Amino acid sequence: GNSVTQMEGPVTLSEEAFLTINCTYTATGYPSLFWYVQYPGEGLQLLLKATKADDKGSNKGFEATYRKETTSFHLEKGSVQVSDSAVYFCALSTNTGNQFYFGTGTSLTVIP
Amino acid sequence: GAGVSQTPSNKVTEKGKYVELRCDPISGHTALYWYRQSLGQGPEFLIYFQGTGAADDSGLPNDRFFAVRPEGSVSTLKIQRTERGDSAVYLCASSLNPPGPDTQYFGPGTRLTVL
Numbered sequence: 723g724n725s726v727t728q729m730e731g732p733v734t735l736s737e738e739a740f741l742t743i744n745c746t747y748t749a750t751g752y753p754s755l756f757w758y759v760q761y762p763g764e765g766l767q768l769l770l771k772a773t774k775a776d777d778k779g780s781n782k783g784f785e786a787t788y789r790k791e792t793t794s795f796h797l798e799k800g801s802v803q804v805s806d807s808a809v810y811f812c813a814l815s816t817n818t819g820n821q822f823y824f825g826t827g828t829s830l831t832v833i834p
Numbered sequence: 835g836a837g838v839s840q841t842p843s844n845k846v847t848e849k850g851k852y853v854e855l856r857c858d859p860i861s862g863h864t865a866l867y868w869y870r871q872s873l874g875q876g877p878e879f880l881i882y883f884q885g886t887g888a889a890d891d892s893g894l895p896n897d898r899f900f901a902v903r904p905e906g907s908v909s910t911l912k913i914q915r916t917e918r919g920d921s922a923v924y925l926c927a928s929s930l931n932p933p934g935p936d937t938q939y940f941g942p943g944t945r946l947t948v949l
């Protein structure tokens with residue numbers, strides 16, 4: 723079956739610290755991988771995506787590389803800001819695209 | 835342009851009542867999805883529409899849940915005989931050209947509370 727496992731939170735970092743949120747997946751076929759972000763009081767927004775192995779998605783200083791050999795899509799940012807405080811969801815979409823499978827979310831709080 | 839909208843934003847009802855939740859997708863998006871998000875969890879797929887038809891309803895938990903999209907745009911999720919366990923945030927999303935790696939755009943959700 724299809725599933726996503728991401729590291730549990732909550733994660734608390736100081737401003738300018740390095741961020742890694744781990745995500746691994748199980749999927750049949752060749753999924754596309756996504757990171758969505760949910761800021762306080764807002765809906766889910768796409769942060770970045772990668773559609774095939776070795777692709778790197780990037781946006782707002784965040785990056786994630788689609789690693790087929792380790793079935794991973796870890797999210798990284800070199801220097802976090804207070805405004806990055808949010809809940810981050812890793813997700814996959816199968817090549818039929820009917821469903822997204824989400825991880826449980828990782829809450830990030832960045833303190834000044 | 836306008837994003838996905840959902841109404842109401844909050845709905846409080848009593849156990850056993852019937853509720854309807856509405857979703858207005860982005861104009862021109864042919865695919866529409868409903869998800870349910872419980873506290874501390876990721877969104878859980880319920881149903882997917884391609885146009886007017888439900889292409890995949892495998893996520894609906896039981897026959898108390900039903901959804902329609904009669905004109906291929908607005909969709910309504912209907913829950914009969916609500917139970918306390920139905921309390922969650924119900925999310926709607928739309929996308930332009932599934933299937934495949936198309937991005938889904940999410941609405942703000944409807945928070946349903948069953949007392």
